[in-house]
Amino acid sequence: MTRLDRYIFRQLAVALLAVTIGLAALVWLTQSLRFIELVLDRGLSFLVFIELTGLLLPSFFAVILPITTFVVTLFVYVRLSADRELVVMRAAGLSHWRLARPALLLALISVGICYVLALWLVPASQAAFRAWQFEIRNQLAAILVQEGVFSSVGDDLTVYARYRDRDGTLRGILLHDARERGAPVTILAEAGRITPGPNGPRVTLENGERQQIERVPPPAHAPPGTPPTTRLTVLSFSENSVDLARTSRGTGEGGDRYRNAQERTIDELLHPDPADRVPERDLRRFKAEAHQRLATPLNALGFGLVALATALSGQFRRHGGGLRLFTGIAVVIVLLALGLMTGNLAARQNAMIPLIWVNALAPGLLAAWVISGMPGWPRRRIRPAQQGQASGPA
Known part of the structure; x- marks a missing residue:
């Protein structure tokens, strides 16, 4: 690497580091606000909040790095052009590809980092994040139930206790359970106690009433098109228990947490374990996710080439x-939108997977052709008369 290459590369690397960290910190701040309730409302420590939200950073960097590579490359080369430094370099006989060498090196480094993130760090951090989140919402339900507060355990279970005795007994309990789709249950009880169970904590209720709304299909003799009716079932009990850890979403057989595509490795995405009994819809999604992880890091190189084609193929002035x-x-905004669209299409129909690779490779190849001077592109020829007019009188 020559001194000139080091001069340009230093500006690119410092700017990329600053912009990427700053943008990732901004995204982390906006996304972590939804976890503040874990600290303010549910009594968890601030250290747990930092560790939990810190697991989101690898996925932020994987998304941001190709974009910041484009922004930094475009900004640095446009500034060099505006300061006439590129003019001097061209006058010294340096070609477009010679000028682009530091940016290409930086883009290749970004591609390598993106592959490390996509193939290793992001799946590991997502698995740890979702496992921790699942444990907080379900296995730690006992500490999340506070007196005088409607506490949400998961997305479909709400528990309220008027107050708690010194021995841990809850008084004046209301529990709303919507985990069974179409048949929500509301339970009112005088007292209850949270005890450990085989699948996590459960609450044992005493002297209460169980109310459930059920949809009753119309009788056989009813005219066609008759909507079903609803029926309220009320049951009084002296003792009843409800499992707080069992949620209807995100669990598999036996209460095990179901891992989504973001948590699985490439091998698990392409060759899932038959024992998991993955639905056909998720199999298509897994295959599309695997190809997207392999293709998306190439966007860092493609976006860098687009920035070089923009900055080197024309003359920039200060104004x-x-x-x-x-x-x-x-162009980059359109490419990002196309990336989201092709990813969604491929997840629904795997025949669209080649579009993921086209979206990752085509912009870089087209930008490289522009940097090379668009060889083979028909050029307008200047007629002799026009050439004489252009030269003017001697």
Whole structure:
């Protein structure tokens, strides 16, 4: 690497580091606000909050790094052009590809980091994050139930206790259980106690009433199109128990947590264990996720080449070149939108998976062709008369 390459690469690397960390911190701050309730409302320590939200950072970096590679490359080369440094370098006989060498090195480093994130760090951090989140919402339900507060245990179970005795007995309990779709249950009890169970904590209720709304299908002699009716079933009990750890979402057989595509490795996505009994819809999603992980890191190189094609294929002035800049930024925005669209299409129909690779490879190849001077592109020839007019009188 020559001194000139080191000069450009140093500016690119410092800017990429600063912009990526700053943007990731901003995204982390906005996304972590939804976990503040774990600290404020549910009594967990601030250290747990930091560790839990810190597991989201690898996925943020995997998404942000290709974008910041484009932004930094475009900014640095446009600034070099505006300061006439690129003019001097071209006058010294340096070609576009020679000028682009530091940015290409930086883009390749970004591709390597993105592959490490996509193939290793992101699945591991997502698995740890969801396991910890599942434990907080379900296995630690005993500490989440507070007196005088409607405590949500998962997405479909709410528990309220008017107060708690010194021995841990809950008084004046209301429990709303919507885990059985179409048949929510509301339980009112005088007292209850949270005890350990085989699948996690459970609450044993005493002297209460169980109310359940059920949908009753119309009788056989009813006219066609008659909607079903609802029926309220009320049952009084002296003792009843409800499992707080069992939730209807995110669990498999036996109460085991079902792992989604983001938590699985490439091998698990392409060759899932038959014992998991993965639905056909998720099998298509797993295959699309595997190809997206293998193809998406190439966006860092493709976006870097788009930035180079934008900055090196035209002349930028201090007060001009805005249209070319806008075009380069618009191209990347369109590519990001196409990436989301192709990912969703491939997850629904695996025949669309080649579009993921086209979206990852085509922009870089097209930008490289532009940097090379668009060889083979028909050029307008200047007629002799026009050439004479262009030269003007001697």
